[in-house]
Amino acid sequence: MERESKVLTEKEEIVRKGYDLMAGDYHDQRNIFRNKKELEEFTSLLPRNANVLDLGCGAGVPVTKVLVESGLSVTGVDFSESMLNLATKNVPEAKFIKKNMTELDFKDNSFNGLTACYSIIHVPREKHVPLFQTFHRILKPNGILLISMGSTGWEGTEEFHGTQMFWSHYDPEKTLQILTDAGFEILFDKIIADVGEKHYWILAKNRK
Ligand SMILES: C[S@@+](CC[C@H](N)C(=O)[O-])C[C@H]1O[C@@H](n2cnc3c(N)ncnc32)[C@H](O)[C@@H]1O
Numbered sequence: 001m002e003r004e005s006k007v008l009t010e011k012e013e014i015v016r017k018g019y020d021l022m023a024g025d026y027h028d029q030r031n032i033f034r035n036k037k038e039l040e041e042f043t044s045l046l047p048r049n050a051n052v053l054d055l056g057c058g059a060g061v062p063v064t065k066v067l068v069e070s071g072l073s074v075t076g077v078d079f080s081e082s083m084l085n086l087a088t089k090n091v092p093e094a095k096f097i098k099k100n101m102t103e104l105d106f107k108d109n110s111f112n113g114l115t116a117c118y119s120i121i122h123v124p125r126e127k128h129v130p131l132f133q134t135f136h137r138i139l140k141p142n143g144i145l146l147i148s149m150g151s152t153g154w155e156g157t158e159e160f161h162g163t164q165m166f167w168s169h170y171d172p173e174k175t176l177q178i179l180t181d182a183g184f185e186i187l188f189d190k191i192i193a194d195v196g197e198k199h200y201w202i203l204a205k206n207r208k
Contacts, residue, residue, distance in 0.1 A: 001084055002097040008079070012100065014157060014166040015122045016079050019058070023082035023123035024162035026148070027059040029161075034194040035117065035148075038201055039063065041188075042113065042146040043070045045205075051139070053077065055101045056119020060087030060094065063117050063150035070094045072113070077101055104128050108136045114139055116147045118199065125155060125168040136206055143206040145184060149175050151191050151198040172200045183207050 008016060019026070046052070050072050057064045057076030064087060067074045074094040078084050084096050101116070102123060114135055123131060135145060150169025157166045169175070176189060184204035191198050 001088055002095075002099075006100060006103055008100060009124065011124045011166050011168070012079070012102075014054075016106075018160065018163045018165045019078075019080035020082045021163045023059065023080060023086055025161045026083075027061070027086050030059065030061060032063040033066075035063075035192070035201070038146060038192075038203065039066055039115075041203060042115065042144055043067070043072065045144045045187075045203075046072065046113050049073065051075070052113040052115065053106075054094075054112045055114065055116040056122070057071045057087055057094075057096070058119070060091040060096075061114060062092050064091045067115070068102065070078075075111075077104070083149050102131055104134050104138060106208040108137050109140045110138045111143060112140055113144045114146075118148055120147055121150050121169050121199070122165075123168065125170050128170065129178050132179050132184070136149070136183040141206060141208045144187075145202070145204045145206065148192075148199040148201050151200045173195055175200060176202070179204060 052067055052072045052074050054064045054076045057078050064076045076087055077095050077099050079100050087096055110132045153171035155168040157164055185207050187203040189202045192201050
């Protein structure tokens, strides 16, 4: 596993520390997979032997594992060491990097696809515009993006798996606008009730 240590903001530190503390518990409860259909739609649009970045990959199940089983070359990124330790065991075929997803320094046009499932909801929303601009930069032309975002505009901290956790999201209209402005064509956007809550899922194609 590659590691990088950069200073996190106070909000990011709440998230990283929270997932470090709850990794085992989160992993034990992440056995229900309700987004098979969306993931299949994502993989169906990728070329053979495509490479995919899974941002906020957590413990690697089910998403990173399903991507690997679909024949894709997968790089998982997360800033929680405990989550990445589980991911390395769960999906030994994938490459994992310990990194803040807001500090991605991959070369332009590096990936055919990018997923971020239930992870950007923890990224401070003032960083969403530069984050989407980076996705546009590092994805190849016509690269495919699958992300789940907040179904309402909200920012705050709450108890989650016995520890403090921070969430931050714009409402779907604003999310759609900043994604379109960053250069993405929307293939679908829908609110799905999953893992006990509603999330806003978007499948998009990179236009450049
Ligand atoms: C709710 S979990 C989702 C994990 C996995 N994608 C899944 O579907 O089970 C959110 C993950 O995103 C990671 N994460 C949140 N913010 C991040 C950031 N700025 N950079 C890297 N990882 C981040 C957390 O450490 C955590 O592992």
